[in-house]
Amino acid sequence: MIGHFLVKGLDRGVAITLLVVLAIGVLIPASNLLLPEGHALHVPTYLLTLFGKYATYATLALALDLVWGYCGILSLGHGAFFALGGYAMGMYLMRQIGSRGVYGNPILPDFMVFLNWKELPWYWHGFDHFGFALVMVVLAPGLLAFVFGWFAFRSRVTGVYLSIITQALTYALLLAFFRNDMGFGGNNGLTDFKDIVGYNVQSAGTRATLFFLSCLLVAVGLLVTSAIVKSKLGKVLIAIRDAESRTRFIGYRVATFKTVVFTVSAMLAGLAGALYVPQVGIINPGEFAPANSIEAVIWVAVGGRGTLVGAIVGAVAVNWGKTWFTGALPELWLFALGGLFVLVTLFLPKGIVGTWSAWTAKRRAARDAAPAAAE
Amino acid sequence: MPFLARRLARLAVLLVALIALPFAGGSASAQDISAPLAKLATDSYADTGAAIAELAASGHPRAAAIVQAIQDGKLEFDAASHAVVIRGAASVVDAATGAAIATPPAGLSPVRVNNRVRTALAAAVGSLTLMSPDPVKRREAADAVFKSRDAATLPILEAAIAKEGDARIRLALQVARAAVILTKPEASDDARVEAAATIKERGDQEAVSLLRSLPEGSAKRVKDAAEAAAKSIETNLALWSSAQNALYGISLGSVLLLAAIGLAITFGVMGIINMAHGEMVMIGAYTTFVVQEVIRAHAPGLFDWSLTIALPLAFLTSGAVGVLIERTVIRWLYGRPLETLLATWGISLILQQSVRSIFGANNREVGAPSFMSGSLDIGHLSITWGRMWIVVFALSVFVGLILILKKTPAGLQMRAVTQNRAMAAAMGIRTPFVDALTFGLGCGIAGIAGVALSQIDNVSPNLGQSYIIDSFMVVVFGGVGNLWGTLVGALTLGVVNKFLEPFAGAVLGKILVLIFIILFIQKRPRGLFALKGRAVES
Incomplete structure (x- = not known):
């Protein structure tokens, strides 16, 4: 079935993007590791990490596009799922520090020793196993999304109401994770990581591997989401987006569909967060800030809502712009970002990719029409 | 036995009062203290000590100054003329009258002090403040005795109680006396039981801790009486603290109401998700800052009027920005709420950064006019005047807004357009104009909220951000499209928040409120006061 999908179901845009992402995932680490410094094609390590970060953002954008672009759920709290995945990975990395922390406690992370905690809280148990941490990376955001979605969609909270309470959700989590007695490092979050599955997180090889994995996740995410979108499930989702009541009256259980797609999307976001943390080297409550989640929405809007490739393009383009602006013209960045929000919604409602495909389709139609007219 | 003790105590009070009366009760002429003054001029330690005691008991208005002068070594006498x-910094004044002396006698020498005189001085200072003509000082002195519980002050206290005219200060003095008696193991049990009852009148936490810290070996009766008094105070205090929480809750609720009420118009009535609403509040706050800067520079006398002047200006500034936003951006996005949300979020970023570029990223100081400083105390309740005015202000803005919407032609048109746009247009209402006007009104109200919030919050570019989520919660909780819902929602959330704080802490309390709202929305997706009828469907 998957083979059938790969041959027939992939449209050209998705296929090309898959190839490009995978090529980048192999070539950039190769150039970083194999070519000597100073070589014209050598990619410095800081750029490698930066692009790795973009890749995880692109995955987050994909997850958001799945629910917003195809199911009409504008989540202003997807950053929360991303951060939860990040925290799950961060907890594993904290446990890997072992007795190399400042206080040298083999079990307790430094911040717990500092707060005079005597033993590990129950929810930290098991995070010394990588497998368990990986399960939690998916499970924690998935479970939150499932419970939240179950309640919200069943009682038909839709549209802007849903957007506002997703924002309240991430805001409540932000406040909660700031508290020291939650046991997640409070204000400072989790940092000072040493090892990941036995390899030093700082080493060139680990960074290259993490970068490759991030690109792989983008590719897999793109495959999975486009498979969902192309399937019968995807058709129902689009129907819900365009006419929710009608879909319900036809007999589909709208709440169930929404809950499922919301949960899948949250899991994908959690995976992205898990790859984000070892590359950036820190996770703190700031990741829960409502502003972060809204920024992710604008990535999707810029790239093109409802085009999966667009989510990736938008995430990379906006973040590249952010990196450039905050370096060159820091005081202008918020003007640029704010302007982007306004201009894209007013003049580019389909985003870059959506507008491009509309334009090429029109040209193709004109070209097809021209010979017909000549005959 | 108790009868006898009470009689004795009364007798003692009477006696001391009788001794004190000739000095204290008489007229405050220089004649009264001429005797102790004469003793001061004899240059003998024994006479000086006696003179100080007499001065202290006299309650003469000059007594405190004279005793203070002895303590500072500034009291001088002329052995020849008595x-x-x-001696002041520049001049010499007569001790008895306080009048300046143009040509002081030549052979002045200071009144000398030794340890015995110093002891007399310390006692005199204590009792003089208890007898001071200034009621505030008397009150402070009574509280000081309550804290020190020095048995030596007992006679002076009793004299002061007898003489005191102000009922509240007399109570304070009696409580101080009771505190001394309660903690004095020599006092009779009856006197101490009575003292416990008197201390109950004070009714605060300090009284409780005093009642709970009886000396070892006190009789069971005394202990029981003290414990009963402490219990009664605690019950009373718990009631007061609930009242205080409710008051703080109403204060927080009125802040929420101010922040949300403009949103109740733009989101609740028009259905526009204005994420830049917080920035309208911020613009109002900065308008206040600018107005105060101008007043400080050009007309400092008008400072108390600065908020009054800032109100209309803030309304106009924020309202104008609102109309501009509506005309340039939002009107293209009617019927696309999610896009409106994103576009206005973008606008909020631009406004924040503009303010940061103009005024800098730091907090700006906005002063409070004099009528807003200080606090209002009723019983054990205390609230600052600033907060109190905000409660009043929030309610008047609310009433004003209701009147505008319900009683003016413009309000009628606004309601008509939001209820049925097509029909309103058919009736000849210029709907685009009304849209801009309504949005401007909502933003203008946010602006005047900013004037009030500048008094209790930091005026910084991030001011609005901290209110936006709370404001949306209030409107959604109260029910969209219903101003009364916003009022009830804001006050409920404020009070609930303040009642949760003592148990859960400020942050956890806030989280609990957010979770509560999220769950509440599941149950009643349209809020507390849902609109009924056709308007719901659109």
């Missing part, structure tokens, strides 16, 4: 003077 004149007693106080």
Whole structure:
């Protein structure tokens, strides 16, 4: 079935993007590791990490596009799922520090020793196993999304109401994770990581591997989401987006569909967060800030809502712009970002990719029409 | 036995009062203290000590100054003429009258002190403040005795109680006396039981801790009486603290109401998700800052009027920005709420950064006019005047807004357009104009909220951000499209928040409120006061 999908179901845009992402995932680490410094094609390590970060953002954008672009759920709290995945990975990395922390406690992370905690809280148990941490990376955001979605969609909270309470959700989590007695490092979050599955997180090889994995996740995410979108499930989702009541009256259980797609999307976001943390080297409550989640929405809007490739393009383009602006013209960045929000919604409602495909389709139609007219 | 003790105590009070009366009760002429003044001029330690005691008991208005002068070594006398003077920095004044002396006698020498005189001085200072003509000082002195519980002050206290005219200060003095008696193991049990009852009148936490810290070996009766008094105070205090929480809750609720009420118009009535609403509040706050800067520079006398002047200006500034936003951006996005949300979020970023570029990223100081400083105390309740005015202000803005919407032609048109746009247009209402006007009104109200919030919050570019989520919660909780819902929602959330704080802490309390709202929305997706009828469907 998957083979059938790969041959027939992939449209050209998705296929090309898959190839490009995978090529980048192999070539950039190769150039970083194999070519000597100073070589014209050598990619410095800081750029490698930066692009790795973009890749995880692109995955987050994909997850958001799945629910917003195809199911009409504008989540202003997807950053929360991303951060939860990040925290799950961060907890594993904290446990890997072992007795190399400042206080040298083999079990307790430094911040717990500092707060005079005597033993590990129950929810930290098991995070010394990588497998368990990986399960939690998916499970924690998935479970939150499932419970939240179950309640919200069943009682038909839709549209802007849903957007506002997703924002309240991430805001409540932000406040909660700031508290020291939650046991997640409070204000400072989790940092000072040493090892990941036995390899030093700082080493060139680990960074290259993490970068490759991030690109792989983008590719897999793109495959999975486009498979969902192309399937019968995807058709129902689009129907819900365009006419929710009608879909319900036809007999589909709208709440169930929404809950499922919301949960899948949250899991994908959690995976992205898990790859984000070892590359950036820190996770703190700031990741829960409502502003972060809204920024992710604008990535999707810029790239093109409802085009999966667009989510990736938008995430990379906006973040590249952010990196450039905050370096060159820091005081202008918020003007640029704010302007982007306004201009894209007013003049580019389909985003870059959506507008491009509309334009090429029109040209193709004109070209097809021209010979017909000549005959 | 108790009868006898009470009689004795009364007798003692009477006696001391009788001794004190000739000095204290008489007229405050220089004649009364001429005897102790004469003693001061004899240059003998024994006479000086006696003179100080007499001065202290006299309650004469000059007594405190004279005793203070002895303590500072500034009281001087002329051995020949027996004149007693106080040496000031530049001049010499007569000790008895306080009048300046143009040509002081030549042979002045200071009144000398030794340890015995110093002891007399300390006692005199204590009792003089208990007898001071200034009621505030008397009150402070009574509280000081309550804290020190020095048995030596007992006679002076009793004299002061007898003489005191102000009922509240007399109570304070009696409580101080009771505190001394309660903690004095020599006092009779009856006197101490009575003292416990008197201390109950004070009714605060300090009284409780005093009642709970009886000396070892006190009789069971005394202990029981003290414990009963402490319990009664605690019950009373718990009631007061609930009242205080409710008051703080109403204060927080009125802040929420101010922040949300403009949103109740733009989101609740028009259905526009204005994420830049917080920035309208911020613009109002910065308008206040600018107005105060101008007043400080050009007309400092008008400072108390600065908020009054800032109100209309803030309304106009924020309202104008609102109309501009509506005309340039939002009107293209009617019927696309999610896009409106994103576009206005973008606008909020631009406004924040503009303010940061103009005024800098730091907090700006906005002063409070004099009528807003200080606090209002009723019983054990205390609230600052600033907060109190905000409660009043929030309610008047609310009433004003209701009147505008319900009683003016413009309000009628606004309601008509939001209820049925097509029909309103058919009736000849210029709907685009009304849209801009309504949006401007909502933003203008946010602006005047900013004037009030500048008094209790930091005026910084991030001011609005901290209110936006709370404001949306209030409107959604109260029910969209219903101003009364916003009022009830804001006050409920404020009070609930303040009642949760003592148990859960400020942050956890806030989280609990957010979770509560999220769950509440599941149950009643349209809020507390849902609109009924056709308007719901659109």
